[in-house]
Amino acid sequence: DVKVTQSSRYLVKRTGEKVFLECVQDMDHENMFWYRQDPGLGLRLIYFSYDVKMKEKGDIPEGYSVSREKKERFSLILESASTNQTSMYLCASSSHRRTTYEQYFGPGTRLTVT
Amino acid sequence: QKEVEQNSGPLSVPEGAIASLNCTYSDRVSQSFFWYRQYSGKSPELIMSIYSNGDKEDGRFTAQLNKASQYVSLLIRDSQPSDSATYLCAVAPYSNSGYALNFGKGTSLLVTP
Numbered sequence: 001d002v003k004v005t006q007s008s009r010y011l012v013k014r015t016g017e018k019v020f021l022e023c024v025q026d027m028d029h030e031n032m033f034w035y036r037q038d039p040g041l042g043l044r045l046i047y048f049s050y051d052v053k054m055k056e057k058g059d060i061p062e063g064y065s066v067s068r069e070k071k072e073r074f075s076l077i078l079e080s081a082s083t084n085q086t087s088m089y090l091c092a093s094s095s096h097r098r099t100t101y102e103q104y105f106g107p108g109t110r111l112t113v114t
Numbered sequence: 115q116k117e118v119e120q121n122s123g124p125l126s127v128p129e130g131a132i133a134s135l136n137c138t139y140s141d142r143v144s145q146s147f148f149w150y151r152q153y154s155g156k157s158p159e160l161i162m163s164i165y166s167n168g169d170k171e172d173g174r175f176t177a178q179l180n181k182a183s184q185y186v187s188l189l190i191r192d193s194q195p196s197d198s199a200t201y202l203c204a205v206a207p208y209s210n211s212g213y214a215l216n217f218g219k220g221t222s223l224l225v226t227p
Contacts (some may be wrong), residue, residue, distance in 0.1 A: 031213045042219035043158075043202070050213065058214065090157055096213050101146050101206035103215055105157040 003027070004106035006091055012112045019078040021109050023091030031094045032074035033103065034058075034066065036087040043090070049074055050096065081113045116141040118205050120218035128226055133190040135221050137203030140184070146206035147179055147186045152220065153199045162188060193225045 007022040023032065033048040035058075045058030047066040055066050063085060067075045074093075078085055088110050092103040117140040127133045135149075146165050150158035164170045164177040164186065176189040186205075190197055200220040207216065 033214065040219075043217045045214055048214055094213055101213050101215060102148065102160055102163055103204070104160060105150075108157045 004091055004093055004104055006106040006109050008109050009107060010110050012114065013081050014114055015082060017081050019081050021076040021089055023074045023106055024072055025093040026072065027093065028071065029093040029095045031096055032068065033092040034076045035090045035092065037090055038087050046076065083113050085111065086113045087111060116207055116216045118203055118216045118218040120203050120221045122219060123222035124224050125221055126224045126226060127193050129193060129195060131193050133193045133197065133223055135188040135201050135223065137186045137218055138184055139205045141205065141207050142184060144205045144207055148204040148215065149177060149188045150202040150204060151199045152202060158202055195225050195227055198223055198225050
């Protein structure tokens with residue numbers, strides 16, 4: 001079974017703090033994704049990566065950066081957290097060796113910025 | 115912007131009935147289609163994938179794809195209260211940069227005992 005894990009289920013941070021969210025997958029997937037999910041807005045893609053050290057901006061990259069130093073690990077960084085970044089953050093992974101694009105999600109991190 | 119549209123609901127069906135969830139997409143050359151189930155406070159879980167026109171059945175779930183009409187649906191037979199969740203439709207575009215999926219905003223399903 002595909003397993004995607006995220007470093008925290010719940011996180012509370014203060015405005016201006018630097019926040020790191022980590023995601024690890026154990027299926028040797030090439031692609032990894034970071035989404036945020038807000039009521040009424042659905043899933044919105046922040047960044048994705050299709051290989052180590054590679055990254056592509058998604059729909060809402062502003063205020064975020066990412067790092068992928070190892071194939072299994074993809075980190076999302078909030079450089080200076082703001083209250084409008086309070087959200088559910090979801091990591092996902094997929095393989096492009098199989099051209100089916102199925103994505104598998106981690107359990108999510110609910111981040112509150114106060 | 116490639117659009118994936120779903121009725122937000124809530125769709126309410128009695129226990130034992132068939133629930134029908136619909137999704138339309140704008141990118142005519144889309145190739146792969148997925149249904150995810152998301153319980154409140156949890157992450158999306160992949161429940162069905164479909165790649166060619168027609169029906170695909172898996173237990174109580176049937177996915178239907180009509181590429182000419184750009185329409186994909188999910189039928190849930192013998193609906194149970196445990197099926198109450200939000201169902202997300204996702205589409206993989208043909209010209210895919212980075213293999214990202216386009217997600218709809220989801221349909222909320224409520225199965226009443």
